[in-house]
Amino acid sequence: MLNIALFGPPGAGKGTQSKKIVEKYNLAYISTGDMLREEQAAGTELGRKVKAVMDAGNLVSDELIVQILEKKINSLQNVNGILFDGFPRNLVQAYILTGLLTKLNTELTCMISLEVPEEELMKRMLKRAEIEGRSDDNPETIRNRFKQYWEKTAPVEKFYKEMGKCVTINGVGLVDDIYRRIVNAIDQCL
Numbered sequence: 001m002l003n004i005a006l007f008g009p010p011g012a013g014k015g016t017q018s019k020k021i022v023e024k025y026n027l028a029y030i031s032t033g034d035m036l037r038e039e040q041a042a043g044t045e046l047g048r049k050v051k052a053v054m055d056a057g058n059l060v061s062d063e064l065i066v067q068i069l070e071k072k073i074n075s076l077q078n079v080n081g082i083l084f085d086g087f088p089r090n091l092v093q094a095y096i097l098t099g100l101l102t103k104l105n106t107e108l109t110c111m112i113s114l115e116v117p118e119e120e121l122m123k124r125m126l127k128r129a130e131i132e133g134r135s136d137d138n139p140e141t142i143r144n145r146f147k148q149y150w151e152k153t154a155p156v157e158k159f160y161k162e163m164g165k166c167v168t169i170n171g172v173g174l175v176d177d178i179y180r181r182i183v184n185a186i187d188q189c190l
């Protein structure tokens with residue numbers, strides 16, 4: 001299986017690039033953020049539980065993340081691999097990922113980390129707020145999401161770097177140019 005984690009701060013372009021990568025390599029797509037938003041939209045108990053946490057830009061508990069991930073992974077059949085977007089978000093989740101993939105007799109092929117300066121990220125997210133109207137794309141929540149990222153999520157990159165499994169890509173430029181950089185990086189991991 002080809003298992004990729006697309007990594008980067010909020011606004012790095014993970015969602016945009018994921019769509020293209022999933023199509024090229026025929027992968028199942030797992031975005032924990034999308035799954036949580038779907039739970040909210042469907043009005044489930046889990047959706048209600050996570051709303052305040054997400055609106056404040058904090059991380060949802062690892063227990064709830066495991067719940068939605070297990071449900072999703074168990075529903076996958078005959079897949080070529082999985083693209084993870086927005087997971088793992090902290091070191092505990094990195095260990096959870098190893099466990100989930102071991103159960104499937106596989107492992108993470110590589111992590112692709114998109115690097116984008118913070119001023120550019122803020123600009124992109126405020127633009128996205130106008131287009132998509134996500135309730136967590138307002139300046140105050142965005143600032144907290146960056147804080148959460150630097151405190152809890154950024155160490156995950158170092159963890160995979162030390163394992164020799166993380167490639168950092170320049171995430172600034174045209175969508176197609178960034179996509180080509182990602183494809184080159186994935187092909188080198190194969």
Ligand code: AMP
Nearest residue numbers: 032033054057058059060065086087089
């Ligand atoms: P995203 O769509 O990836 O930007 O995620 C939006 C929000 O969902 C985050 O700010 C968190 O509140 C929550 N979230 C998404 N993925 C995770 C995760 N793996 N662990 C904890 N919280 C998450």
